[in-house]
């Protein structure tokens with residue numbers, strides 16, 4: 001926990017630990033009920049504010065950016081935060097980098113809660129690439145009709161292969177759209193069933209699928225459908241994890257990490 005002691009509060013007893021949960025994901029939503037009503041952990045959930053109607057939560061919530069790592073560090077100090085859980089999406093690299101820098105600056109422990117990456121199995125033909133630019137470079141050798149499911153950001157990377165036919169599935173349309181001569185836009189939000197994904201691959205005669213390694217169940221059926229149809233997958237790898245930050249895949253393990261921190265704090269408060 002942070003260097004503050006219970007005597008800082010003037011109560012003489014260990015106060016509940018203040019937790020900031022960087023959310024916007026199913027993992028954060030799964031941790032929330034474990035923190036709701038916890039006697040020693042008081043959590044505030046932070047959302048970027050991209051979703052117009054976010055799912056309801058019983059925990060206090062704040063919305064919108066902090067103003068970079070400096071803004072986040074100041075927010076941690078101003079709100080006497082004792083620990084941060086970064087449960088943001090594996091590809092939300094900016095907020096995760098800010099969380100690392102800000103917690104170091106503020107002297108606050110940080111843990112990462114993230115879904116496990118997908119693993120290729122028998123029958124999968126995956127090409128792992130570090131970014132969308134590398135995906136675009138690989139495509140011409142793999143097929144002509146391409147399904148892109150990497151989200152609406154940075155699609156201009158595919159302008160490097162303008163000769164291909166693209167089917168691009170996003171929740172919202174990118175603004176501005178990439179300068180590609182042949183695109184079919186599909187607006188849809190997961191989860192998608194295996195039958196949906198087979199239909200999509202068949203209807204558009206897809207030769208190759210491009211996806212980010214987001215992990216999770218909601219969008220995994222496209223990988224199974226690709227496997228069953230013998231379609232290659234260009235898998236964009238996650239940004240690397242920050243060294244030294246404990247990483248959990250399960251909400252329960254994250255809760256135990258927070259409880260351990262609170263216990264260490266209470267023991268040290270008891271011994272003073």
Ligand code: NAP
Pocket residue numbers: 022023024025046047048050063064065066067068069071072087088089091092093094095096098151
């Ligand atoms: P990003 O590029 O890493 O973040 C951009 C900026 O948005 C951050 O610098 C920060 O602004 C603000 N921000 C992001 N997450 C925030 C949070 N939880 N609370 C407060 N501010 C936040 O993130 P992104 O890829 O745009 O994703 C935005 C949110 O959508 C994240 O919470 C993420 O978990 C969720 N999401 C992302 C994806 C994806 O594929 N990237 C998919 C599903 C859900 P300041 O610098 O001003 O603090």
